[in-house]
Amino acid sequence: MYNGAIKMQTSENIAHLFLDTLLTGQPEEFISHLTEDAEIHICLGNQLYTDSYAATFMGKNGAHNLFGICKQFLDFIDPTPTDFHHEGDKMIVRGDLNCLLTTSMLPWRSSWMQIWTFQNGQVTKLRIFADFQASRQPEILETEPHLKPSEQSAPADI
Numbered sequence: 001m002y003n004g005a006i007k008m009q010t011s012e013n014i015a016h017l018f019l020d021t022l023l024t025g026q027p028e029e030f031i032s033h034l035t036e037d038a039e040i041h042i043c044l045g046n047q048l049y050t051d052s053y054a055a056t057f058m059g060k061n062g063a064h065n066l067f068g069i070c071k072q073f074l075d076f077i078d079p080t081p082t083d084f085h086h087e088g089d090k091m092i093v094r095g096d097l098n099c100l101l102t103t104s105m106l107p108w109r110s111s112w113m114q115i116w117t118f119q120n121g122q123v124t125k126l127r128i129f130a131d132f133q134a135s136r137q138p139e140i141l142e143t144e145p146h147l148k149p150s151e152q153s154a155p156a157d158i
Contacts (some may be wrong), residue, residue, distance in 0.1 A: 011083050011091045011118055018126075019079040019095075020112075029069040029120055031060050034123050041127045044110075074108070075100040085150065089118040 014033050021030040037059055045052025052084040070076070081095040093114045101108050112130035116123060 011086070011116060012093075012122060012141070014085070014123060015081065015091065015093050015114065017117065019081065021067065022074075022076045022079055025067065025071050027064060031063050034060055034063055035119065036060065038123055039125045041089060041125075042066070043127075043129045045131065066110065073102055074082075075102055137156050 001030045021027050040057040060126045078098040081093050083094050083154045085092040095112055097110045099108050110130040115127040117125040
């Protein structure tokens with residue numbers, strides 16, 4: 001039982017490191033926990049909307065690309081895990097995220113889920129799912145009072 005607790009703590013630490021890396025933009029320490037052939041799958045949004053995004057990043061070079069894309073489009077403010085669930089070599093992490101879309105500076109809020117697979121303490125697969133809602137900032141609404149409410153709001157919860 002004690003070894004299981006150490007394993008859980010280690011996997012949770014790696015998940016926290018991933019989230020910290022989104023904030024700092026310094027991925028090297030996190031990437032050192034990936035296997036050479038690790039897979040990172042991202043799915044943002046859902047099938048009902050055309051502005052969804054899905055991609056797969058392969059290996060450590062792919063992980064570098066992922067962090068580069070994240071830094072280019074998202075300014076992470078607060079990625080917060082809310083709970084961890086462990087079963088065998090898998091861990092599910094759920095949480096909430098606040099960030100800004102760098103292209104528009106609109107706030108972006110999301111609940112998310114990550115499914116991690118580990119082998120010998122290394123990450124072999126990470127699947128990330130997030131629904132999102134971008135919302136216009138109040139100061140933008142004040143500068144565009146002529147717009148109808150339907151024109152002022154961002155896309156509905158995705």
